[in-house]
Amino acid sequence: MxxxxxxxxxxxxxxxxxxxxxxxxxxxxxxxxxxxxxxxxxxxxxxxxxxxxxxxxxxxxxxxxxxxxxxxxxxxxxxxxxxxxxxxxxxxxxxxxxxxxxxxxxxxxxxxxxxxxxxxxxxxxxxxxxxxYPNLPTLPGLDTYTGQLLHVKDYRSPEAFTAQRVVVVGAGNSAIQVATELASRASVTLASRAPVKWFKQRPLGGRDLHFWLRITGLDIAPLGRFMPDPPTMAVIDDGRYRGALDSGRPERRSLFTAIEGAKVTWEDGVSESIDAIILATGYRxxxxxxxxxxxxxxxxxxxxxxxxxxxxxxxxxxxxxxxxxxxxxxxxxxxxxxxxxxxxxxxxxxxx
CATH class of the missing domain: 3.50.50.60 (FAD/NAD(P)-binding domain)
Incomplete structure (x- = not known):
């Protein structure tokens, strides 16, 4: 050996x-x-x-x-x-x-x-x-969904979803990037349990956020031991993504409450057929x-x-x-x- x-x-x-x-x-x-x-x-x-x-x-x-x-x-x-x-x-x-x-x-x-x-x-x-490993959350009725279901690890580009009705689940950077990109070719909803949180990419004096993280020491502060369950990170945005959500492309909704076949039911009780659900729900x-x-x-x-x-x-x-x-x-x-x-x-x- x-x-x-x-x-x-x-x-x-x-x-x-x-x-x-x-x-x-x-x-x-x-x-x-x-x-x-x-x-x-x-x-x-x-x-x-x-x-x-x-x-x-x-x-x-x-x-x-x-x-x-x-x-x-x-x-x-x-x-x-x-x-x-x-x-x-x-x-x-x-x-x-x-x-x-x-x-x-x-x-x-x-x-x-x-x-x-x-x-x-x-x-x-x-x-x-x-x-x-992709993190696959337990969501109501997801295991019975009959449309196309994939994790963001299997998503490559928006062309395959042209003219489809798509739900992207998540509120992090990947979810926002993918949902915004898809909205140019499909009807897209970003669905998440909580609203999207934002960080400005250039918050002060035109300097990138990572400049400030470095000089303040926040980037290296030993906080990990106090975070057994890492939080969803805020989306770092130069204005494009927040603007896209504000314009409704993609739209943002609270997470669906039920799935039956290919139909998703939203919090307001309205049901609709969904062609694809993309889980941008992180990894393990x-x-x-x-x-x-x-x-x-x-x-x-x-x-x-x-x-x-x-x-x-x-x-x-x-x-x-x-x-x-x-x-x-x-x-x-x-x-x-x-x-x-x-x-x-x-x-x-x-x-x-």
């Missing part, structure tokens, strides 16, 4: 940041990525996805994003950046290596891969992030491979403090929402968390 120093599970932004931090501390990580490229979930997002943070605030440690620092990069730019970062990173990255199970073993951990082979590692960093961590360790709680969430496991000192996490701060799951913040986790893991390995 091959013996590794540290196994990093996941080769997206979180895994790459973890590998950089470990190598900076003299360790030799091996990155195990399930897919055939080191871009994480980014290639799977919808075509028009655009970052809300400017390029100057959207880099991993050691390699600037490049280009105009004030632009807001699109999905394909982020994919290209991550592939470039992986090439730039002097680390052993193995694509097509899906980890199915991690168990405790003498002097560390045993990892079983999808092909049945096994690896041993003194330390493990779970860097599959918080966007592995992809960490089932850690279940044999007992490192997860009853909901499948990691037992950790600031990314260090509370059950196994040789196990760390990188890329979770609110792992430590507001920016933990973002390009701009994951490097800080990775460095903290790598520092603690290095100390643990030195002791053992």
């Amino acid at each position: 091959e013996q590794l120093n540290v196994a990093v599970i996941g080769g997206g932004q979180s895994g790459l940041a973890a590998a950089y931090a470990l190598r900076s501390r003299g360790l030799t990580p091996v990155v195990l990525e399930a897919s055939d490229q080191t871009a994480g979930s980014w290639p799977c997002y919808y075509d028009s996805l655009t970052l809300f943070s400017p390029a100057r605030y959207s880099s991993l440690p050691g390699l600037p994003f490049g280009g105009d620092g004030d632009r807001y990069p699109r999905r394909d730019e982020v994919v290209e950046y991550l592939l470039r970062y992986a090439d730039h990173l002097d680390a052993d990255i193995r694509t097509g290596h899906r980890v199915r199970q991690v168990r405790s073993a003498d002097h560390g951990f045993a990892l079983t891969l999808e092909n049945g082979s096994e690896l041993a590692a003194r330390g493990v960093i779970a860097a599959t992030g918080g966007f592995g 961590p992809d960490l089932e491979y850690l279940a044999p360790l007992g490192a997860l709680d009853e909901d499948g969430c990691p037992r950790h403090r600031d990314g260090t496991s509370l059950t196994h000192p040789g196990l760390g996490f990188v890329g979770l929402e609110w792992q430590r701060s507001l920016s933990s799951a973002s390009l701009r913040g994951v490097g800080r968390d990775a460095d903290r986790v790598a520092r603690r893991l290095t100390k643990h390995l030195a002791r053992t």
Whole structure:
């Protein structure tokens, strides 16, 4: 069985940041990525996805994003950046290596891969992030709906919904972006339990919001430990999205109260046929491979403090929402968390 120093599970932004931090501390990580490229979930997002943070605030440690620092990069730019970062990173990255199970073993951990082979590692960093599994909420009658039902992870572009009646469920950035884009080709309702909350993209003096988050320290404040259930983030808007909702394209309604067949019933009792429902309801961590360790709680969430496991000192996490701060799951913040986790893991390995 091959013996590794540290196994990093996941080769997206979180895994790459973890590998950089470990190598900076003299360790030799091996990155195990399930897919055939080191871009994480980014290639799977919808075509028009655009970052809300400017390029100057959207880099991993050691390699600037490049280009105009004030632009807001699109999905394909982020994919290209991550592939470039992986090439730039002097680390052993193995694509097509899906980890199915991690168990405790003498002097560390045993990892079983999808092909049945096994690896041993003194330390493990779970860097599959918080966007592995779509969160599918329990909504009235949703399991009986006979129209097209999909999570936003399976949405790509509005053309397939031309002239249809569509409901987008959610109140976050992705829900607003997708609903507004669809409204140019379809009749769209944005449905959510609570009204949409807004942040101005440039609140003061023309500076981007992320400038103010950085200089005030709010972006790195260690608030994650006080947020076991991360809230829906306010929508960062330059005026386009709020204007679209104000004009009724898309319209916004409270969540439907019932579904029967393809018909949705709204709070006012009115029912109508809906061609498609798109759930923009977030994601859950992809960490089932850690279940044999007992490192997860009853909901499948990691037992950790600031990314260090509370059950196994040789196990760390990188890329979770609110792992430590507001920016933990973002390009701009994951490097800080990775460095903290790598520092603690290095100390643990030195002791053992």
